[in-house]
Amino acid sequence: MSAAQPPRATAWLVGVMVALALFGNYYVYDSIGPVADLLQQQRAFSDSQVGLLNAIYSLPNIVLILVGGVLVDRFGAARMTLVTAAVCLAGAALTAFSPNFTGMATGRLLFGIGAETFGIATLAAIADYFGGRSLAFAMGLALAIGRLGSFGADMSPTWFSAAYAQGWQPPLVIATAFAATSFAASLAYWWADRGPRKAGLLPTGRTAERLVWRDLLHFGRAYWYLLALCVLWYSVILAFRSTFSIKYFQHTHGLDLATAGEMNSYVFLAAVFATPAFGWLCDRVGRYAPFLAFGTLMLPIALAVMALTGWSLWVATVLIGISFSLVPAVMWPLASRLVAPNRFGTAIGLMWVAQNAGIGGANLFAGWLNDSAGASAANPAGYAPMMAFFGTASVLGFVCALALWLTAGRRRHEVRAAASPGRAAAG
Numbered sequence: 001m002s003a004a005q006p007p008r009a010t011a012w013l014v015g016v017m018v019a020l021a022l023f024g025n026y027y028v029y030d031s032i033g034p035v036a037d038l039l040q041q042q043r044a045f046s047d048s049q050v051g052l053l054n055a056i057y058s059l060p061n062i063v064l065i066l067v068g069g070v071l072v073d074r075f076g077a078a079r080m081t082l083v084t085a086a087v088c089l090a091g092a093a094l095t096a097f098s099p100n101f102t103g104m105a106t107g108r109l110l111f112g113i114g115a116e117t118f119g120i121a122t123l124a125a126i127a128d129y130f131g132g133r134s135l136a137f138a139m140g141l142a143l144a145i146g147r148l149g150s151f152g153a154d155m156s157p158t159w160f161s162a163a164y165a166q167g168w169q170p171p172l173v174i175a176t177a178f179a180a181t182s183f184a185a186s187l188a189y190w191w192a193d194r195g196p197r198k199a200g201l202l203p204t205g206r207t208a209e210r211l212v213w214r215d216l217l218h219f220g221r222a223y224w225y226l227l228a229l230c231v232l233w234y235s236v237i238l239a240f241r242s243t244f245s246i247k248y249f250q251h252t253h254g255l256d257l258a259t260a261g262e263m264n265s266y267v268f269l270a271a272v273f274a275t276p277a278f279g280w281l282c283d284r285v286g287r288y289a290p291f292l293a294f295g296t297l298m299l300p301i302a303l304a305v306m307a308l309t310g311w312s313l314w315v316a317t318v319l320i321g322i323s324f325s326l327v328p329a330v331m332w333p334l335a336s337r338l339v340a341p342n343r344f345g346t347a348i349g350l351m352w353v354a355q356n357a358g359i360g361g362a363n364l365f366a367g368w369l370n371d372s373a374g375a376s377a378a379n380p381a382g383y384a385p386m387m388a389f390f391g392t393a394s395v396l397g398f399v400c401a402l403a404l405w406l407t408a409g410r411r412r413h414e415v416r417a418a419a420s421p422g423r424a425a426a427g
C-alpha cells in the first residue's frame, strides 16, 4: 500500500460503483431460480437441466478462478472488473435470447467465467481504496448491496409480475438489463480509478495475492477445516437457495411462484442488514470461530424444520437468514487470520476452486436426485432425497466448524492471531 491514499470521497464513490456493479451481477446469478418452474412448463426442461444452468456457472471456475486471481494481480482491479462485467453481460444476453437449452447453458457458462473473476476484482477494488481504513466494514457493505441484487431477483416475480405473465424469457431480459447496469457501474469505476492510479495513490502490484504453486498445499490444519466448511456450506446454501428452493416451496408447501420467491428473498434481505452488522460485532468482541459454528449450525436445523415438520416456512427462513448473514461475515476475516498475510490470495483462490467444484456438483447431484425420485407438485415426497443430501452436507459443515473452533478458534488462539495475523494457522 502506498503511504498516500486516494481522497475519502473518491474511495466512497468507487465503493458505491463497485457495490452497484455487484448488485447487477448477483441479480443475474440468482435469476434462474424464479424461472425454473416456467422453464419446465414451457420448455420441458428437467430438474437436471435447471440444475445444470447454475452448475455450469461453477464448473469452469474449478480451474479458471486461479487464473482469474493472477489476471487481477497483473492487470489491476479496475480493468479486470470492466472486462469481466462485459463478459457477464454477454453471458446474460445469450442466456435470455437463446432459442434452445444449449445456447442458454453456453450463456450461463460465459456468465460464470466472467463472474467469479469479477468477484475477486471487486474485492481487490475495495482493498485498493479502503486498505487500512474501514476495510471489513466496506467489504461487508459491498457484499450487502450484492445480496440486495439476489433479493431483487427473488422478488422479481412480484415486482415484474407482468413480465413473468408473458413466460420465461422477459424475466431473463430484465436480468440482462441488470447486467448492463453492472457493466455501466464498472465503466464508471474504471473511469474514476484512472486519476488515483496515475497519481500513484493505489497499490501497483498485489504480489501477496499471487498464486505460488509450490505453496499451494502448505496451510495449517485449521485452514483445511475452513476450506471444507466453505465448500459444504456454500454448496448447500447456493444450490438450495439459488436453484431449487423456490420450486421446493411451490411443490411441497403449496406456495404460488410470487409468494415462494418472496419467502426465499427474505434470506437475502436479512443479509443486507445483518452481514455488515455481524462483521462489526465479531470485530468488536474479537471472536470468530464460535460465531462461525453457531451460523453453520442454523443451516441443518433450518433444513430439518422444512423437511420434517409442518411448521411455518418463516421459522426455517429466519434460521437460514441468520446462517446466510453470519457465516460470510465471519468466514473471510477468519481466513485472513488463519493464513499468513502474504498467502491470503492463494488461500482464497484455493477455497474458491473447491467451493466452485462443490456448488457445481451439488446442483447436478440435487437435480439428479429430484429427477430420479420424480419430484414434482404431484409427488412432493420426491424431494426427500435432495433434502437428505443437503441436510447431511450441512451437518458435516457444522462438524468442520467445530473442528476449526477446537483447532484454532479458542479464545487464546484468536487473541494471539489478532496480535499477529496468520499465527493461528500454526494451531
Ligand SMILES: C[C@H](NC(=O)[C@@H](N)CCCCN)C(=O)O
Binding pocket: 025, 026, 029, 116, 119, 143, 234, 328, 352, 355
Ligand atoms: C464473497 C462470497 N463469494 C463467493 O464465495 C463466490 N465464490 C461465489 C458467489 C456466488 C454468488 N454470486 C459471497 O458471495 O458470500
